[in-house]
Amino acid sequence: MLLLEGVAKSFRNGFTALKAIDLRIDAGERVAIVGSSGCGKSTLLRLVAGLAAPSTGRVLLNGEPVLRPNPAVGFIYQEPRLMPWLRVRDNVGFALRGRAAERREPVRSALRRVGLEEYASFYPKQLSGGMAQRVAIARALAPAPKLILLDEPFSALDAIKRADLQNHFLRLWESEKLSTLLVTHDVEEAIVLADRILVMHPGPGRISAELRVELPLEDRRQARGFADLKQQLLDSLRHDEAPTLVAHG
Amino acid sequence: MVRGFSSGRRGRLKRTLVPWLVPALLLAFWQVSSMLGWIPTRILPAPTAIALAGLQLARSGELWTHLSVSAARAGGGFLIGASLGLFFGVLNGLLRRAELLLDSSFQMLRNIPPLAMIPLVILWFGIGEEARVFLVSLGVFFPVYLNTFNGIRSIDPGLLEMGRVYGLSNWKIITDIVLPGAMPSILVGVRFSLGIAWIILIVGEQIAANSGIGYLAMNAREFMQTDIIVFSILLYALLGKFSDALARKLEFRLLPWHPNFQRLSKEFRARPALS
Numbered sequence: 001m002l003l004l005e006g007v008a009k010s011f012r013n014g015f016t017a018l019k020a021i022d023l024r025i026d027a028g029e030r031v032a033i034v035g036s037s038g039c040g041k042s043t044l045l046r047l048v049a050g051l052a053a054p055s056t057g058r059v060l061l062n063g064e065p066v067l068r069p070n071p072a073v074g075f076i077y078q079e080p081r082l083m084p085w086l087r088v089r090d091n092v093g094f095a096l097r098g099r100a101a102e103r104r105e106p107v108r109s110a111l112r113r114v115g116l117e118e119y120a121s122f123y124p125k126q127l128s129g130g131m132a133q134r135v136a137i138a139r140a141l142a143p144a145p146k147l148i149l150l151d152e153p154f155s156a157l158d159a160i161k162r163a164d165l166q167n168h169f170l171r172l173w174e175s176e177k178l179s180t181l182l183v184t185h186d187v188e189e190a191i192v193l194a195d196r197i198l199v200m201h202p203g204p205g206r207i208s209a210e211l212r213v214e215l216p217l218e219d220r221r222q223a224r225g226f227a228d229l230k231q232q233l234l235d236s237l238r239h240d241e242a243p244t245l246v247a248h249g
Numbered sequence: 250m251v252r253g254f255s256s257g258r259r260g261r262l263k264r265t266l267v268p269w270l271v272p273a274l275l276l277a278f279w280q281v282s283s284m285l286g287w288i289p290t291r292i293l294p295a296p297t298a299i300a301l302a303g304l305q306l307a308r309s310g311e312l313w314t315h316l317s318v319s320a321a322r323a324g325g326g327f328l329i330g331a332s333l334g335l336f337f338g339v340l341n342g343l344l345r346r347a348e349l350l351l352d353s354s355f356q357m358l359r360n361i362p363p364l365a366m367i368p369l370v371i372l373w374f375g376i377g378e379e380a381r382v383f384l385v386s387l388g389v390f391f392p393v394y395l396n397t398f399n400g401i402r403s404i405d406p407g408l409l410e411m412g413r414v415y416g417l418s419n420w421k422i423i424t425d426i427v428l429p430g431a432m433p434s435i436l437v438g439v440r441f442s443l444g445i446a447w448i449i450l451i452v453g454e455q456i457a458a459n460s461g462i463g464y465l466a467m468n469a470r471e472f473m474q475t476d477i478i479v480f481s482i483l484l485y486a487l488l489g490k491f492s493d494a495l496a497r498k499l500e501f502r503l504l505p506w507h508p509n510f511q512r513l514s515k516e517f518r519a520r521p522a523l524s
């Protein structure tokens with residue numbers, strides 16, 4: 001479904017954010033990327049979304065090079081990014097083409113899936129942070145995308161809301177069989193929401209380790225292998241720090 | 250929760266009446282002082298005399314002629330100045346190149362008070378309508394321009410990127426994200442400039458005009474008709490208040506989503522402003 005081959009990204013100021021990234025996501029697969037701040041995770045997502053072009057290498061979506069944003073790819077950010085002047089239903093319909101009548105049903109269905117049907121006529125200012133983020137998820141779901149990109153989608157929420165939304169998203173993913181590429185700082189979140197976890201390191205950003213999550217979908221936090229996996233992930237995140245420090249010193 | 254006024258019908262009545270208490274008392278005091286001869290009529294006629302003068306002007310039709318002339322000048326000048334301000338605000342807000350080319354010139358011109366231009370404007374246009382409309386447009390232009398420009402520049406870049414993620418054309422991004430996003434700021438500019446339009450018009454009409462409310466006042470001065478002068482001044486106050494109310498209505502209509510203009514629930518309305 002998604003294929004990155006030898007992707008590198010340097011900015012106009014000469015800074016190289018990504019180097020030699022190879023990545024493949026199959027249909028229905030859920031992949032998480034964890035990495036320290038500034039290692040190029042968001043940059044990677046922007047390349048996949050078609051918001052920026054790679055300096056070298058190729059980004060292919062279903063075999064086609066990604067040149068511009070694609071309706072088959074949804075994007076969910078850390079902030080909901082709702083238009084304050086649009087009601088919830090119009091924010092969700094924002095991603096859709098076609099006449100108002102044609103948009104009504106997909107909007108309603110997307111709101112139903114995030115459990116916010118009754119809030120269709122609210123303005124974003126009237127929603128709590130968690131509800132606003134669910135509207136953003138509904139907006140991403142409305143055009144029936146094949147791939148969803150999530151850039152630290154739950155990190156602005158408090159712990160309880162975060163766990164709620166993670167569960168919610170898990171169920172959604174199960175029922176829709178969406179491919180997802182999730183970027184997060186939160187190692188636990190990566191384990192709960194992904195089948196495969198890639199560890200990224202900075203200077204310049206590259207993928208340095210890959211872990212498979214072979215735990216049952218429900219209640220992963222309580223599952224037996226959870227703690228081990230978490231430790232393994234934290235170790236590989238730390239792993240590269242010493243050499244980086246030496247290189248800078 | 251601290252409540253300033255009780256809610257319900259009595260509370261509402263109180264809230265409408267209390268703000269008029271001080272003006273009403275002042276008016277009564279003024280009337281009584283005039284009647285007792287404490288204030289000479291030549292300095293300040295009694296409120297009743299002023300009301301009578303206004304009534305006579307209304308009856309003779311003079312009032313409506315001058316009023317409509319003034320309103321047309323303010324409205325015309327406002328429309329021209331605000332459209333240009335909006336146009337250049339959007340242009341410079343969107344295009345860095347246009348900003349580079351134009352903004353510093355605008356900033357320089359902005360520092361000239363429009364009223365300082367009066368002698369020059371009279372030389373250019375004489376004392377015809379163009380002079381006053383030009384002055385009003387000039388005064389209106391800058392607040393609308395600046396607020397439009399700032400409104401556009403302060404739009405959340407995340408929202409603009411959202412538009413790109415969903416493949417909106419540049420034109421759609423302007424009409425569906427940039428303009429609504431800048432609207433609160435644009436309307437602040439509009440409201441501010443409406444006030445300025447009247448101020449400039451007053452001065453413009455008093456210095457060089459043969460119609461309009463400012464002319465009415467200056468003409469009355471020659472005949473020492475203090476009542477008409479005071480009446481014209483009150484008229485300006487009313488007109489300013491009226492256009493401000495109009496601008497606020499516009500804000501309520503166009504910004505139902507904005508927290509400042511949300512139709513407040515009863516519970517919320519009952520709360521005093523400072524709690």
Ligand SMILES: Nc1ncnc2c1ncn2[C@@H]1O[C@H](COP(=O)(O)OP(=O)(O)OP(=O)(O)O)[C@@H](O)[C@H]1O
Nearest residue numbers: 011012013015017036037038039040041042043044
């Ligand atoms: N347009 C740009 N021009 C120059 N440098 C940039 C640009 N965008 C990002 N960078 C740099 O590239 C690096 C990677 O940025 P990116 O936003 O992808 O990191 P990240 O992994 O998402 O970090 P975080 O976890 O803080 O979100 C950072 O050092 C950033 O300063």
Ligand SMILES: [Mg+2]
Nearest residue numbers: 041042043151
């Ligand atoms: Mg990031």
